[in-house]
Amino acid sequence: MTEDKDKKIEMNHDEEQENMEKDEDELKNITQSEENDIIEDNEDDLDDLIDYKKNMIRTMPMIPLRGLSIFPYMVLHFDIGREKSISALEKAMMMNQLVFLSAQKDPETDLPTHDDFYKIGTIAKIKQMLKLPGDAIRVLVEGVSRGEIKDMIFEVPYFKCTVKIINEREFDELSSNVIALMRSTLSNFENYLDLNPKISPDIFPSVASVDQPGRLADVITSHLDIKTEEKQKILEAFDPEDRLEILNDILNRENEILTIEQDINIKVRSQINKSQREYYLREQMRAIQEELGQDEAIEDEIATWMSQLKKLKLAPKISEKVEKEIKRLSKIQPSSAEGGVIRTYVEWILALPWNKSSKGTLDIKNAETILNEDHYGLEKVKDRILEYLAVMKLSKTLKGPIICLVGPPGVGKTSVAKSIARAVNREFVRMSLGGVRDEAEIRGHRRTYIGAIPGRVISAIKEAGTNNPVFLFDEVDKIGNDFRGDPASALLEVLDPEQNKDFVDHYLEIPFDLSKVMFITTANTTETIPRPLLDRMEIIYVPGYTEEEKVKIAEKYLIPKKIKEHGLSEENITISERTIRSIINYYTRESGVRNLERELANLCRKVARRIVEGDATRFRVTAGNLESYLGKKRFRYDIIEGENEIGIATGLAWTVVGGDTLFIETTLIPGTGKLVLTGQLGEVMQESAKAGVSYIRSISKELGIKGDFYKENDLHIHIPEGATPKDGPSAGVTMCTAIISSLTNRAVRKDVAMTGEITLRGKVLPVGGIREKVLAANRAGIKKVLLPAENEVDIEEIPSNVRRKLEFVLIQNVSEALEHALVKIET
């Protein structure tokens, strides 16, 4: 173990003082002995030693110290860790606790030999030992007297040497010379304490009270922050007067050095202070200049804003309010958060088209041309729109109802609205209300919200850049509401001509006139449009298309559009009419033309790629090679193929996505008369099924079935596709037919489809969506359609080419339906 542990830890001067007194006698006894006999170190304790006071030389263990000097009368701790030192310490403890301590010449030497430490050191008594973590030991020692090594007896396992005890000369009376020396030393020391901030000046009184010159020198030296060599010089000065003189020299020199050091420090500090001062001043100046410059910039900005505001020609009240906001900016820190809020606000106000309108010419003839340019068919829709525009032109206001285009997806509602904007020569903006649940989306957040901006209505107006654009609210039927407020009522404020003249966005806090805006809305169904909104709307139904219409739309509009969009030309791609029909029937099943458009885009993409790859430049897409472009056919057109079946009847349904065919399956299973309904049927549909069963039970005799059929059987009704929710009463007659087919074992004709609500008496009531339903029946290849008698008027709505292909039967009650739907029993 060689690491340095011999380190001074602490020195308690009061304790030192006390010990000095206590051990005085003992010390005298040792140090004043005059004889030179060597006292062999043995187990004697110190008391016995006193008996040998005449002997001046003793043997004792020795510990070399690193960077530390010990003087007589001093009490201090240090830690030792080297094996040899510990052995020496242990030996000393076994003997009389006396140990010789001498400083190493070079503290770095780990394994010193007798040449590596000074021959003159201090005999010390070990007062206390404390084991430290690791093998180190902390010892408390008290210096007894100076000593000088005479002989090194052995060096292993510890240093053992013979030590000559150095007698300290005692003064009974001090000569004036010595007194003078002591005083000057003390005053030098006082000076030293002043100059050296590392040593506490509190020690001075106790030092000053020492009356023996030699001891005074020792005590002072022990406090000095000087090199071991210098301390060694003091230790080696046996004569007190000599010692004081040497110490005085050291103190003088140290003081001089400390004074110079202090001077340098002051100079350095003042230099630092000066440059720091300059730095601060310069920083301050820059900040001031910046502020001044910024102020100027802000003044400029405010002036520009003011002039811009004037140009907007707002109502005086509104103008005043905005002016106030602008002026507030000059009063607050421009870089502050509030400054940012005001700036955004003012920028919003100035960016809005308060008085900017597009000069919408309203030439009805021209509008008609444009509507026809953009859309095929839709005659009724176009007529209604033109009428609306004509009224608008005459009354010069828009205070009429708002157009709401209702129809299945992909029939062109959004694109019709866009072409209305084109027809009236105004900007077009669109906002989808699908999933809008938060009122703030429409009306904005108050400015107190961090990062608030106006609602989407005002944002759209800003985007339009004029105050009279055509503004489309898409999907009004999908507006929601929850705890964040009721967006429908906010929307009402926007749409209602009575209210929207002063529409106040929460963010703007000032009214914006929306009365010049031409609002149009779209929806897939009117059912979920909030009532107050619906009341203010003029519903225009945009119906689904027949196959013929779709073909025309594809040929005249979609294909040219797609060819252009894909960077192709007419020569590159030829799509025959038969091909278009194939796409319509085998790749799409929809009321609108969105998927048709998508498939056509798909074709163009494939062709574009082949052209780029250099395969060819002309492509002909035919019904034969269609699969190589679009993949396998996705739908079977001829679903009526196959056998007539017992218990399965074909219904016609009308959903938000248009008309569709519906296959109602029923089966009887042994049971206890339960009615099981599956396929996600809504409440109304379930009730309609129950009504059907009750009716059947009431006429069981006429049908020739057992009156208690329900007692031994469960009746299961299922309507695929199982995962699609279905509702409504219009499947009543179909369900009834399917059940009776099951009970009577008579198959239902595959090519007959029907729709109609039923009563408990078996009467068939009219239903909605006839046009869509019939188109769907036609798409499915149905030959005969059974409709409620009261729906006769709706047959006119059906495109004539479809009407020609189908046979319509108007029915009053269920038995008439059965007559046409059930397979005749051959007798």
Ligand SMILES: Nc1ncnc2c1ncn2[C@@H]1O[C@H](COP(=O)(O)OP(=O)(O)OP(=O)(O)O)[C@@H](O)[C@H]1O
């Ligand atoms: N009669 C038509 N003539 C020409 N193109 C049409 C016609 N009807 C629809 N389209 C085209 O069909 C595509 C789909 O139309 P659009 O997006 O307007 O449907 P939508 O009724 O708004 O559907 P959704 O209810 O899903 O929003 C558009 O590219 C549109 O131009």
Ligand SMILES: [Mg+2]
């Ligand atoms: Mg749309």
